[in-house]
Amino acid sequence: MRDSIDLEVSHALLEWYDRHARDLPWRVGPVERAAGVRPDPYHVWLSEIMLQQTTVAAVRDYFHRFLARWPTVEALAAAPDQQVMGEWAGLGYYARARNLLKCARVVVEEFNGRFPGTHDALLKLPGIGPYTAAAIAAIAFDRPETVMDGNVERVMARLFDIHEPLPGSKPVLKERAAALTPAVRPGDYAQAVMDLGATICTPKSPACGICPLREACRARVSGTAADLPKKSPKKPKPTRFGHVYLARRADGAWLLERRPDKGLLGGMLGWPGSEWNDSPCEAPPFEADWRPLPGEVRHTFTHFHLILKAHAATLPADFQPADLHVVGKHEFRPSDLPTVMRKAYGLWRGQ
DNA sequence: AATGCGGGGAG
DNA sequence: CTCCCAGCATT
Known part of the structure; x- marks a missing residue:
């Protein structure tokens, strides 16, 4: 059950987002959004696939090139494999490009060119896992889904001063994030947490002084923010x-x-x-x-x-x-x- | 639960 | 150099 602290946090985040949301090519502007315009599911899907383990800066140009070359999911589904692989070249994780094409073809052939709008239906599509299903459902279809990515994990670990290392702490972090997810504007809320993680609550030297959640953040009180989330050690590369x-x-x-x-x-x-x-x-x-x-x-x-x-x-x-x-x-x-x-x-x- | 899978930017 | 990024598929 949501308590008053949760409400305060999600409200503060949305308010911050309204003032500081980044201008990203796959988002609709604040004026349109206020008029009830939803972003195009094709744009949201394409951006989310590209953004898997990839920074906004790296994705931006690729997103524009893909959209210019294949303006609709139908156009993408009809593209020859090697053209799509060539356009993806340099972005990395090439299984994403193969699954992108598979997914486009399923959406065209089985869904009449329209992306399904629920988390469970999206999850069945190639290349769409728990994060991306939640993100598309929330951002493009206004569903109250909780997105869990690296940003959200970091923000939750700090907000609640959770010292258990990843990945073991994932269930707890997810629980905390779900409790904060509001019923209204879930898509904006999801993007707000991720924007916060990308610009304020950064991995190293977070800007706690200007953070909209600084009053509620328990790691800030403890002085442990920069050390969270803890992670289990990784293997050296041969x-x-x-x-x-x-x-x-x-x-x-x-x-x-x-x-x-x-x-x-x-x-x-x-x-x-x-x-x-x-x-x-x-x-x-x-x-x-x-x-x-x-x-x-x-x-x-x-x-x-x-x-x-x-x-x-x-x-x-x-x-x-x-x-x-x-x-x-x-x-x-x-x-x-x-x-x-x-x-x-x-x-x-x-x- | 672990592992394979790219590339670039920040510090 | 190391770490991290709007993770997913496979085993």
Whole structure:
């Protein structure tokens, strides 16, 4: 049951949000919102998928490009897979892009192009988990759902001075967040907590002095805000090594592989090469006059560091190995490549 | 409950 | 360097 403290907190947050809400491309302006205009579910969904484990700054341009190229969910559903993967290239977590397309096609084929408006129905769609289902239901459909993301976890841990480390504390944090979720304007409230976490209640050196919740915050009283939430220690990242091979034909075409859908960089284009192991092992995809490119590629993935040596060769214009894609000189866009592969191309350009 | 999965910005 | 980000799918 909501007590008066809860009401005070959610009211203070909404009031703060009305004055300080960030102007984000997937939001409707305050004037429209006051007139009862809801944001487009397609825009909300697209932004929420992009924002999974990704900062607003990184998402902004991608969101505009996707919307310009595919203005509706029908347009996106009809897009060729490789176009969508290419447009997603550089944003990371490529399973999101594969699930984005799957989801768009389900929405078009099974829901007549309209996103379902309940948490449970949204949760069944590809790429939509508990957080995103709650966010879309609250923001686009005005449902009183409680969103739980990294921001909300941090704000709740501090507001209630919870010292139990994540992820064990998740149920308690969720309970606290649910108790604060108001019946009115749940979508604005959800975005208010996340805005607060992104701009005031930040991971390091939070701006407690200007926080709208400073009176209620128990961690501020204890002086523990900057140390919360506590997290269980994480494993160190090993370093792996490998080789990549940049083959260019005399006609300017490049030889690339499409990586399998499962696993690292799944579904993306990349240079053929060796496995990535503890020790480097050369593995040219075919016989050629390979020359080493100066320098090396250094890149860090979620769970390991990678050091790549790159090799280049020039081949006859009619050369075409069976298992590689030939990408013509004028179709080849480095921006279609994931970042590590883009870095390897950078070595070739800089040679 | 643990693990795999990108990339960039802040400190 | 380390940490974190509007997490999800899989095992």
